[in-house]
Amino acid sequence: MSETHRKIRVLIVDDSASVRMTLSEIIGSDPDLEVMATAADPYVAVERIRQEVPDVMFLDIELPRMDGITFLRKIMSQRPIPTVICSSVAEAGSDTLMQALEAGAVDVVAKPRVDTTQFLQESRMRICDAAKAAAHAKLRGAQKAPPPPINVEAKLTADAIIPPHSEARAASVRAKQPDTDPIIxxxxxxxxxxxxxxVLEKLPADSPAIIIVQHMPEKFTNAFARRLNGLCAIEVKEAEDGDVVQAGRALIAPGNQHMLLQRAGTRYTVQIVDGPHVSRHRPSVDVxxxxxxxxxxxxxxGVILTGMGDDGARGLLEMRQSGSHTVAQDEESCIVFGMPKEAIQRGAAAKVMPLNRVAHEIGVYARSTYRPGA
Incomplete structure (x- = not known):
C-alpha cells in the first residue's frame, strides 16, 4: 500500500463489547483497513456517522433500541453505506438473512470465532476480504474505483483439491464424452x-440442472437455499454429498466445504469435501x-457473476477449453466487477452480458442442447 493510499474506514455496530473488540483487532490488523468508530446500538451509530461517514459498516441484526434490519433500511433510504451483516441470527433464520440482503446489505459474514487459531485466521481473512469488497461495491448505480489487488501469498489453486488434466488427457476426455442433459x-x-x-426466480420449473457456489459462511447457505426455494419455481436446496443433479433443481454448495460435480454414465451427482481454501475461499468456484x-x-x-477477487476465472477458462459454453456478467450490472473481469481478461467467457439476460441465456443454451432420448 502506498503512503498516499487512504485506508478503508470501517464502522462496527454490535452490542457485544467483546465482538466489537475482536472485530476491531481483526480489521485493524490489515494495512488497507482502519476502524473509524464502534457503536453499541443504531442511535450511537447515527451520531458517529454524522461526524464522519464510513466507507463500510459492519452491522449486527440483534441490537438494542432498534433492530439492525430496520436501521439498515433507514440508512439505505437516506445515506447509503456499503454494509456487511455480521451476525449469528441469520444462520438459523432464512427470512432474517434474506430481509437483510434485500434491505441492501452487500455481504454477510459469521461472527469471528476465537476458539482456535485456525478458525480465528479464517475469520480474519473472510472479514477483511468482505470489508474491501464492500468498500468498492456499487450502490444504486454509483461507480466505485476498482478494488485493490488481493494478497495472494500462499494462495492455493484448485490443484489442491482436483489434479488438472494434461492437454492430451483433456482432449481425450472431450472426444469420448457422451451427450447428456445440460448442467449449469x-x-x-x-x-x-x-x-x-x-436469475433463479426467472427460471421455469423444468429448467436444466444447476449447481452453485456462492461465497457465504457455514450455516448461512442453508438459510439462503431455503429462502430461494420458497421464491423460485425450481427446487433450491443446500447440497449434500451424493445429491443427484437433475432438471428442475439447483444445489448450493454448503458454506465451509467444497462441491465437485461427479458423473457415472449419463448421471450426475455432487461430492461435498473438506480441504484447504482455494483462491481464498471454501467453497471455491474454481473447484x-x-x-x-x-x-x-x-x-x-459456466456462469460467473459479481464478486471480488479471481475465484472462478481459471476454472471458467478450463470449462471453455473443454467445450463448455461460458458466460460472465458485465461490469455495469455487477456490484463488484472483480471475478467476471478476471475471467474476461483471461479469455474464459464466450459471452459477456448484463445480469437480466443470464436466465434467458440459460434457456437458450438448454434448448440448443436438447437431445431427445439422451
Missing amino acids: CIGASTGGTEALRE MFRSASQVAGRNAM
Missing part, C-alpha cells in the same frame, strides 16, 4: 445473493468449475 454451473461472491435470486470441465465438458454451461 454458477459462481458468485459479493452481491451474488441478490444476483442469484434474480466446482474444474470438476465440471473434467466430467461434463461440452454438456455444461
Whole structure:
C-alpha cells in the first residue's frame, strides 16, 4: 500500500463489547483497513456517522433500541453505506438473512470465532476480504474505483483439491464424452445473493440442472437455499454429498466445504469435501468449475457473476477449453466487477452480458442442447 493510499474506514455496530473488540483487532490488523468508530446500538451509530461517514459498516441484526434490519433500511433510504451483516441470527433464520440482503446489505459474514487459531485466521481473512469488497461495491448505480489487488501469498489453486488434466488427457476426455442433459454451473461472491435470486426466480420449473457456489459462511447457505426455494419455481436446496443433479433443481454448495460435480454414465451427482481454501475461499468456484470441465465438458454451461477477487476465472477458462459454453456478467450490472473481469481478461467467457439476460441465456443454451432420448 502506498503512503498516499487512504485506508478503508470501517464502522462496527454490535452490542457485544467483546465482538466489537475482536472485530476491531481483526480489521485493524490489515494495512488497507482502519476502524473509524464502534457503536453499541443504531442511535450511537447515527451520531458517529454524522461526524464522519464510513466507507463500510459492519452491522449486527440483534441490537438494542432498534433492530439492525430496520436501521439498515433507514440508512439505505437516506445515506447509503456499503454494509456487511455480521451476525449469528441469520444462520438459523432464512427470512432474517434474506430481509437483510434485500434491505441492501452487500455481504454477510459469521461472527469471528476465537476458539482456535485456525478458525480465528479464517475469520480474519473472510472479514477483511468482505470489508474491501464492500468498500468498492456499487450502490444504486454509483461507480466505485476498482478494488485493490488481493494478497495472494500462499494462495492455493484448485490443484489442491482436483489434479488438472494434461492437454492430451483433456482432449481425450472431450472426444469420448457422451451427450447428456445440460448442467449449469454458477459462481458468485459479493452481491451474488441478490444476483442469484434474480436469475433463479426467472427460471421455469423444468429448467436444466444447476449447481452453485456462492461465497457465504457455514450455516448461512442453508438459510439462503431455503429462502430461494420458497421464491423460485425450481427446487433450491443446500447440497449434500451424493445429491443427484437433475432438471428442475439447483444445489448450493454448503458454506465451509467444497462441491465437485461427479458423473457415472449419463448421471450426475455432487461430492461435498473438506480441504484447504482455494483462491481464498471454501467453497471455491474454481473447484466446482474444474470438476465440471473434467466430467461434463461440452454438456455444461459456466456462469460467473459479481464478486471480488479471481475465484472462478481459471476454472471458467478450463470449462471453455473443454467445450463448455461460458458466460460472465458485465461490469455495469455487477456490484463488484472483480471475478467476471478476471475471467474476461483471461479469455474464459464466450459471452459477456448484463445480469437480466443470464436466465434467458440459460434457456437458450438448454434448448440448443436438447437431445431427445439422451
